[in-house]
Amino acid sequence: MYAALHLTHGCNLRCSYCYTGEKFGLHMTEETIRRSIDFLLANSPDRFLTITFFGGEPMLQFDRLKEAVLYARERVASGETSVERVHFRMITNGTLFTRESLEFLREHDVLFSLSLDGCREAHDANRPQFGGGSSFDAILAKIPMILELFPYTTVNMTIAPASAPFVARSIDFLLGAGFRYISASLAYTAPWTRESMDTLAGEYREVQKIYIRRSRAGQKFYFSLFDEKIRSHALGPSLSTECCGVGIRKVAIAPSGRLYPCVQYVQEDRAPQAAHSIGCVQTGFDPSRVDRFVHKNHAPREQCEGCAHVARCSNYCACTNQQTTGDSTRVSPVLCEHERMLIPLADEVAAILYREKNPAFLRKIYDESYVLSSYIEDCMGAECRRAGAA
Numbered sequence: 001m002y003a004a005l006h007l008t009h010g011c012n013l014r015c016s017y018c019y020t021g022e023k024f025g026l027h028m029t030e031e032t033i034r035r036s037i038d039f040l041l042a043n044s045p046d047r048f049l050t051i052t053f054f055g056g057e058p059m060l061q062f063d064r065l066k067e068a069v070l071y072a073r074e075r076v077a078s079g080e081t082s083v084e085r086v087h088f089r090m091i092t093n094g095t096l097f098t099r100e101s102l103e104f105l106r107e108h109d110v111l112f113s114l115s116l117d118g119c120r121e122a123h124d125a126n127r128p129q130f131g132g133g134s135s136f137d138a139i140l141a142k143i144p145m146i147l148e149l150f151p152y153t154t155v156n157m158t159i160a161p162a163s164a165p166f167v168a169r170s171i172d173f174l175l176g177a178g179f180r181y182i183s184a185s186l187a188y189t190a191p192w193t194r195e196s197m198d199t200l201a202g203e204y205r206e207v208q209k210i211y212i213r214r215s216r217a218g219q220k221f222y223f224s225l226f227d228e229k230i231r232s233h234a235l236g237p238s239l240s241t242e243c244c245g246v247g248i249r250k251v252a253i254a255p256s257g258r259l260y261p262c263v264q265y266v267q268e269d270r271a272p273q274a275a276h277s278i279g280c281v282q283t284g285f286d287p288s289r290v291d292r293f294v295h296k297n298h299a300p301r302e303q304c305e306g307c308a309h310v311a312r313c314s315n316y317c318a319c320t321n322q323q324t325t326g327d328s329t330r331v332s333p334v335l336c337e338h339e340r341m342l343i344p345l346a347d348e349v350a351a352i353l354y355r356e357k358n359p360a361f362l363r364k365i366y367d368e369s370y371v372l373s374s375y376i377e378d379c380m381g382a383e384c385r386r387a388g389a390a
Contacts, residue, residue, distance in 0.1 A: 001044040004252040004263045005036060007064050008056040013093055013135055015115075016126045017160050017187035019323055020056065021268035023130070027061050028255040032281065036253045037072045039281040041081040045249070052089040053110075054252070054263055059096040069108050091115065091156065093127070094146060095138040102149045113154045113183065114139075114146065117163055118170020125162035126187075147178045152375075155179050160187040161196035168206035175214065175221055183224045188324050192334050197341070204345050211349050215361045220374060227364070229346035232312040234365050257281040261293055264319035276322075299329045313339045 008027040009020070028036075040049055051072065053065050072086045090105075090112040105112065116139055117123040123136045146153055155174055159167060174182055204225075211226055252260040254269040259279040278293060279285040297318045304310045314320070315331045324332035353361040363370055 001040065001046050002050045002052070002250045003036075003040050004052045004054045004250075004266075005033070005068065006054045006056070006252065006254050006263070006266055006269075007033075007058045007061040007068075009255060009268065010060050011055055011057040011093075012060065012095060012130050013057070013127055014130055015128075015158075016162070017158055017190050019189065019264050020266065023056065024268075026255050026269075028064060028253075028257075030064065030067055032255065032257045033064060033068045034071055035257060035281045037068060037075065039253075039284065040251075041072075041075055041083050043284070044083050047082065047084045048087065049083045049085070050087045050089060052091065054091055057093055057096070058090055059092050059094075059101070062096075062101055065090070065110075066104060069110060073108070087111075089113070093135070093139065094142055095135060097142050097146065099145060099149075102145065106149050112150070113156045115156045115158070116174070117157050117159075119166055119173040122163035122166035122170045125166075126158070126160050143177055151178075151378075152181065153179060154181040154183050157182055157184040158187050159184060159200065160190045161192055164196050164200040164203060167200065167203035168210060171207055171210055171223065175210075175219075180220055181222045185224075186334070186338050188320055188332050188334050188338075197337060200338075201341050201345075204342065208345060208349050212352060215353055215358050216356075218360045220360070220364075222364075225342060226346040226349055229312060229343050230350040230365055233347060233350065251278075253281060259285065261297075262319045264323055293328075297328050301329055301331055303331060309339055309343050312343055315339075 006028065009022075009024050010027065011018075011020075011023045014023070037051075040051065051068070053068070055061075058065055069088055072088075075081060076083055076086055088108065088110040090110060092112050092114065094112075094114045094116070104110075115127075117125075117127060120134075120136045120140075123139075124134045127135050129135045129138070157170065157174070163170070171182065207223070207226070211223060214221055250262055252263045252266050254260065254266045256269050257280050258266075258269055258274065258277045259281065260266045260276055261278055265276040276293075277286075278289045301310075301315050304313070304315050307313070314335060318328035320335060321330055321332065322328045324334065350361075350365075367373070
């Protein structure tokens, strides 16, 4: 089971594309945190539970985060639940990190994804501080410390019209800074135009060159927009009904304790968004609301019938569809156009590197043990470097 714990509605940034709505000072109380964890442990159908701390900016409530981690560990250790292990994750802008907070996260195995849109021009185009002004320098100063303690940190890069001209430069910046994993996505609700889409297509052409060049150099990296599409071709597409677990194995918990199918449904947790609630931690799931939501989400995307890309497309995301069209089964024209643009570009990269039998590329795409074996290699390499330095 995957759960998002929204610790607060507050945030120290004011990102232009944020889907969580107005930022205000409502935080999850200690009582609600404990009830939320008790609820998740009691309702998880799996032996493993993943809890992601969300916001707003969860680091604004770091003391509550620590309480949640320690309480969940204590509950699991007691043996009173069928859940054997809780994995912790967090989505954060990283600007509030200190060495002390990072060391706590590392000690307690709390992994995180860092919201960073790339180079200065891209990042500051959409992610100003509360009250205005650049937030880039605040996170730039933290990057060495972050990568020292969490060298495999994933960057969440959001692409909006204002940052589209800087996509290729941003990929180079992030990889050059030492990040290896870039999870990129489009701000689908942003005001995309024909011109900004054409600009993005041109930037993806430049990213193709970066991807091929770094693959030929044997570098290890992951760029989700290309790699996910390439894997969907190489390993076979996934059925849309299997891709989105909202209402089944995913749940988001608002600071109030209300349950939602996914993070994008929480928003400000008040009317009209609260209409999407599927229960609360105090009383549990509302079966009729859950069934209604799951049934609707699994309805076919009629507008996608006959499309050559349908099995490799992101049309399955109920949250994105709801945000952009007001209907969880109706796909945004922006998403549709982006997928039609992206898939052929990713396939072009794959065709070139496959013909070359590029070892770094083939291993990343086809070797199921790649993540583990690559990590072991890195650890052994680091140990050798330390031994050599000694």
